[in-house]
Structure formats: structure tokens, C-alpha cells
Amino acid sequence: MILVRCVCLVSIFFGLAHAAEDPIETGDWGPGSSLEQRITDTQTTFKKIGEASFKLAWLRVYDAELYVSGEEFAWEEPFKLTLTYNRDITQYRFVKSSIGEISRTSGFKEDDLAYLKEPLEACFPPVEKGDTITGYAVNRDRVDFYFNGTQSCALEEENIRELFFGIWLSENTRSQKNSEKLRGLRT
Numbered sequence: 734m735i736l737v738r739c740v741c742l743v744s745i746f747f748g749l750a751h752a753a754e755d756p757i758e759t760g761d762w763g764p765g766s767s768l769e770q771r772i773t774d775t776q777t778t779f780k781k782i783g784e785a786s787f788k789l790a791w792l793r794v795y796d797a798e799l800y801v802s803g804e805e806f807a808w809e810e811p812f813k814l815t816l817t818y819n820r821d822i823t824q825y826r827f828v829k830s831s832i833g834e835i836s837r838t839s840g841f842k843e844d845d846l847a848y849l850k851e852p853l854e855a856c857f858p859p860v861e862k863g864d865t866i867t868g869y870a871v872n873r874d875r876v877d878f879y880f881n882g883t884q885s886c887a888l889e890e891e892n893i894r895e896l897f898f899g900i901w902l903s904e905n906t907r908s909q910k911n912s913e914k915l916r917g918l919r920t
Contacts, residue, residue, distance in 0.1 A: 777802050777811055778802065779800035779801060779802055779811075779812070779813060780800060780801065781798055781799070781800050782799055782800070782801050782805065782806060782915075782916065782917035783798070783799045783806075783914050783915040783916055783917040783918075784796065784797060784798045784799070784914065784915065785797050785908075785910075785911035785912075785914040785915050786911075787908065787911060792819075792820065793819045793820075794818070794819060794820060794822075795816045795817060795818045795819055796816070796817045796819065797814060797815065797816050797817075797901060797911070797915055798814070798815045798817075798915075799812065799813075799814050799901075799902075799915040799916065799917075800812060800813045800814075800815070805916075805917060806902070806915075806916040806917065808873075808894065808895060809873075811869070811870055811871060811872070812869075812870050812898075813867055813868065813869045813870065814867065814868050814870075814898060814901060814902075814915070815865055815866070815867040816865065816866050816867075817863070817864075817865045818860045818861070818862060818863065818864050818865070818866075819862055820862055821859070821860065821861045821862060822859065822860045823859050824854060824857060824858060824859045827853075827857050827859070827860065828850060828853045828854050828857060831849075831853055831857075831897075831900065832846050832847075832849055832850060832853070834900040834907065835849070835896055835897065835899065835900060837905065837907070838899040838900055838903045838905040838906060839895075839896055839899060839903075839905075852886070852888055855885075855886055856878045856885055856886040856888065857878070857880070857885070858880060858885070864880070864881055865879075865880075865881055865882070866878060866879070866880055867879040867882075868897065868898065870894045870898060871887075872894070873891075873892060873893075873894050873895075874889055874890060874891055874892065874893060874894070875887060875888070875889045875893065875894075876888050876893050876894055876897055876898075901915060902915065902916060
């Protein structure tokens with residue numbers, strides 16, 4: 734079962750935010766903390782190795798940047814992927830598309846991924862042009878998400894890193910060219 738530590742933006746407004754429960758795993762960062770502070774506190778240095786623009790027909794939907802902790806992309810190492818949106822997207826469309834793409838790249842049926850719907854809804858509010866979402870792959874089984882630089886949630890699930898980031902970085906991605914650009918394999 735997926736464990737979601739979530740503080741939706743709505744929760745923050747209503748004062749329902751709580752600190753992270755696992756200080757060894759998460760340091761003093763809880764939902765609402767900044768990505769920059771988390772990276773600084775873990776003493777992890779990231780460097781940008783690639784970027785790509787993702788389009789639907791002729792519309793540029795978002796720009797993506799991949800940052801890695803080593804010299805090149807490796808699933809086994811921490812990394813972060815930042816998406817900067819160039820148009821508004823509803824939460825419904827965002828979550829539905831994410832589950833559809835996870836299904837396509839992983840080979841799991843969408844029905845088998847239905848358990849991700851609620852956690853993803855908690856993680857991702859509707860986006861507007863200029864908003865950023867950064868996924869920080871802490872380890873194989875944990876991904877922290879940041880909305881405009883502030884932590885919105887953490888997902889813990891076996892192999893969630895490859896399930897989620899496979900949308901952009903797997904061999905089965907919809908745009909192999911953009912995947913290679915992100916991973917620094919193509920200019």
C-alpha cells in the first residue's frame with residue numbers, strides 16, 4: 734500500500750500541516766519545506782545534464798530539466814526533474830495523464846494503478862503557466878514533490894522512482910528524443 738505524506742496547498746491554508754515523521758530519512762524537512770533547504774541539508778550537489786521542451790502538436794506544454802548527483806544519469810542515484818509549465822492544466826488532466834503514461838511506460842494496466850490516483854491528486858494541484866513542479870528522487874522507493882519550490886508531498890512505494898520518472902526517462906517514453914536530451918545523450 735502506498736504511503737503518502739501529503740500536505741496539499743489546501744491543508745497548508747487550513748493549518749493542517751504536520752512535520753515529517755521519519756527524521757532519519759527526511760531530516761528536519763516536512764511538507765512545506767523548500768527544495769533548496771533539503772538539498773543543502775543533505776549536502777547533495779546536483780548539476781543540470783539535460784533539458785527538453787515537451788509539445789502536444791504545436792503547443793509547448795512544459796519545459797523539463799534533469800539534474801543529477803553524479804556525472805551522468807543513473808536510476809540508482811538521487812536526481813531531480815523540474816517541469817516548468819507553459820500553459821494551464823487542470824488537476825484532473827494532470828493526474829489522468831500521469832497514470833496513463835505510467836501505465837504505458839511500465840506495462841501495468843491503468844486499473845492496476847488506480848491506487849495512485851488519490852496520492853497524485855494530493856501531490857499535484859492544478860498548474861498555471863509559469864508554475865514549476867520538481868520531483869526529487871530521494872531513493873528507489875521515495876519521491877518528494879515540490880510545487881513552486883515548496884514541498885507538496887512525498888510518495889513512498891516500492892520502485893516509485895522508476896514508475897513515475899519512467900514517463901520521461903525510460904526506454905518506453907513517448908518521446909525518445911526528449912528523453913535522450915534530458916539524460917544528456919543528445920543535444
